Amino acid sequence: MITITRAPPYITVQNGGRQHSRSLGVPRGGAMDLFALRAVNAVVGNSLDAAALEWALGGGAVRFDRDCFFAVGGATARATVSGKDVAPCTTTFARAGDELLVEQIISGRFLYLACDGGIDVPALLGSRSTYLPGHFGGYEGRMLRSGDSVQLGARPSTHPAEGFHAAADLMPRYDSGIVHVTPGTQDDLFDESAMRSLTESEYRISAASDRTGYKLDGPVLANSLGTLASEAGCPGAIQVPGDGLPIALMADAPTIGGYPKIAVVSEADLPILAQRRPGESIRFQLITIDQSHRALKRRLADVHAISRHASRS
Amino acid sequence: MSHTQLRAHPLGDTAVTITFGAVRSAELLFRVHSAARALKAANIPHVEDIVPAYLALTVFYDPLGTSYEEVSRKLLDACDRVAHSTPKPAPSREHRIPVKYDGIDLEAVAASAGLSVEDVVASHSSRIYTVDLLGFVPGFAYLSELDAALQLPRRAQPRPRIAAGSVGIAAAQTAVYPLDTPGGWHIIGRTQTVMFDPTRDAPALLAPGDTVRFERIP
Numbered sequence: 001m002i003t004i005t006r007a008p009p010y011i012t013v014q015n016g017g018r019q020h021s022r023s024l025g026v027p028r029g030g031a032m033d034l035f036a037l038r039a040v041n042a043v044v045g046n047s048l049d050a051a052a053l054e055w056a057l058g059g060g061a062v063r064f065d066r067d068c069f070f071a072v073g074g075a076t077a078r079a080t081v082s083g084k085d086v087a088p089c090t091t092t093f094a095r096a097g098d099e100l101l102v103e104q105i106i107s108g109r110f111l112y113l114a115c116d117g118g119i120d121v122p123a124l125l126g127s128r129s130t131y132l133p134g135h136f137g138g139y140e141g142r143m144l145r146s147g148d149s150v151q152l153g154a155r156p157s158t159h160p161a162e163g164f165h166a167a168a169d170l171m172p173r174y175d176s177g178i179v180h181v182t183p184g185t186q187d188d189l190f191d192e193s194a195m196r197s198l199t200e201s202e203y204r205i206s207a208a209s210d211r212t213g214y215k216l217d218g219p220v221l222a223n224s225l226g227t228l229a230s231e232a233g234c235p236g237a238i239q240v241p242g243d244g245l246p247i248a249l250m251a252d253a254p255t256i257g258g259y260p261k262i263a264v265v266s267e268a269d270l271p272i273l274a275q276r277r278p279g280e281s282i283r284f285q286l287i288t289i290d291q292s293h294r295a296l297k298r299r300l301a302d303v304h305a306i307s308r309h310a311s312r313s
Numbered sequence: 314m315s316h317t318q319l320r321a322h323p324l325g326d327t328a329v330t331i332t333f334g335a336v337r338s339a340e341l342l343f344r345v346h347s348a349a350r351a352l353k354a355a356n357i358p359h360v361e362d363i364v365p366a367y368l369a370l371t372v373f374y375d376p377l378g379t380s381y382e383e384v385s386r387k388l389l390d391a392c393d394r395v396a397h398s399t400p401k402p403a404p405s406r407e408h409r410i411p412v413k414y415d416g417i418d419l420e421a422v423a424a425s426a427g428l429s430v431e432d433v434v435a436s437h438s439s440r441i442y443t444v445d446l447l448g449f450v451p452g453f454a455y456l457s458e459l460d461a462a463l464q465l466p467r468r469a470q471p472r473p474r475i476a477a478g479s480v481g482i483a484a485a486q487t488a489v490y491p492l493d494t495p496g497g498w499h500i501i502g503r504t505q506t507v508m509f510d511p512t513r514d515a516p517a518l519l520a521p522g523d524t525v526r527f528e529r530i531p
Contacts, residue, residue, distance in 0.1 A: 264325030
């Protein structure tokens with residue numbers, strides 16, 4: 001069990017998300033940065049999509065109520081246990097009663113804490129992820145508050161050695177700000193200049209950005225059609241409403257929508273977009289579906305490599 | 314195999330959208346739902362989720378197990394076979410949803426339509442609606458078709474929060490908001506009926522093809 005001794009402003013239980021309920025209107029949800037989720041899970045010997053805690057702003061404190069191998073990763077924030085710094089994506093041991101203090105996130109946006117055994121909340125619709133708009137999943141469908149305790153699953157039979165850390169060259173290039181995209185389902189409704197604007201300009205993450213979507217500030221993308229008959233979207237789909245300012249759909253986005261989609265962010269690069277803060281910029285680069293699949297396979301191979309290295313440590 | 318009218322397009326690197334036509338109709342929607350059911354029954358390897366919509370269905374797949382070309386060809390072939398068969402409608406259920414007609418936009422809707430509030434309520438509660446599809450948020454069912462006199466475009470400014478249970482109308486459709494969410498529909502009433510409960514065997518109360526009557530309660 002772990003206990004939230006001082007609740008941060010935004011913390012939820014998230015895992016790999018819901019893959020089979022979109023036809024009921026249930027979004028994929030899950031961790032905003034799936035790579036970071038998997039990396040911290042790999043480092044503590046968990047299955048890659050096990051449930052972890054997701055911070056959006058940092059802050060707060062968590063007490064380990066049993067001996068625990070844990071790791072923090074994703075966004076950067078100073079974290080300490082008993083006054084000692086906790087290195088990112090590193091297998092760290094805490095004794096029962098130890099407290100993890102997390103300071104404000106200073107770069108990136110979503111921070112993860114994985115504990116060996118994973119967060120053991122009931123699975124709903126095939127996932128332990130919290131879906132805040134629907135008040136379900138995770139811990140009672142809500143953010144964790146001070147005093148809440150969540151169960152941990154059974155500890156894995158083996159665990160990585162204390163101090164093991166994921167190699168930096170296996171991590172996504174979060175700092176590059178380059179996000180690859182493939183053409184969207186309605187890319188033909190936009191003229192060439194719109195696709196050029198999207199891929200040759202900088203777009204800034206606006207303040208209107210959350211787990212549902214990131215509104216982007218930059219050159220306006222003209223499109224001729226306004227609203228279409230609703231059809232499925234997905235995390236990473238870049239839709240363009242009437243004002244021409246694109247919105248990148250994120251984990252909790254509606255399952256269907258009526259705005260034309262000019263492009264879709266590669267699954268491999270969704271973590272890079274997710275970790276950009278309001279005011280920070282990104283550049284989109286167009287690639288083919290095959291290239292996008294290769295990038296995703298490389299990304300997953302990297303996380304499996306972390307897992308393999310961890311198990312041999 | 315020829316795929317007349319059917320067109321596949323990637324939706325990113327994890328999904329394929331198959332478009333069945335360009336103009337919305339009950340017949341086209343029926344074809345989409347029939348194809349979605351057939352694809353589900355076919356258990357095509359690496360297919361993870363199927364999302365029907367008005368003109369298209371979208372299939373989410375595992376890109377580690379298949380390529381876009383392979384999965385889209387299999388899906389087009391399967392959809393094409395459905396197009397050349399005479400699918401039966403799915404079993405459907407009838408629902409009665411009690412509504413207190415006291416919505417914040419009821420008077421404005423009546424004024425826009427040039428009707429009395431009483432007329433609006435009588436019209437909305439006298440028709441039998443069909444569930445077109447589910448989407449947007451969990452359990453949100455698009456119901457058709459509203460009386461022509463009540464058909465208004467959505468509000469220019471969506472509201473940041475519509476309360477769960479609100480009954481709204483927009484264009485040719487009506488719906489119950491299953492949870493608190495931003496929304497641009499005109500709110501004419503509210504219901505206590507729980508539209509979505511993830512702990513139920515069937516979490517969504519309504520399924521495509523079901524029929525709904527709204528019953529006025531005081």
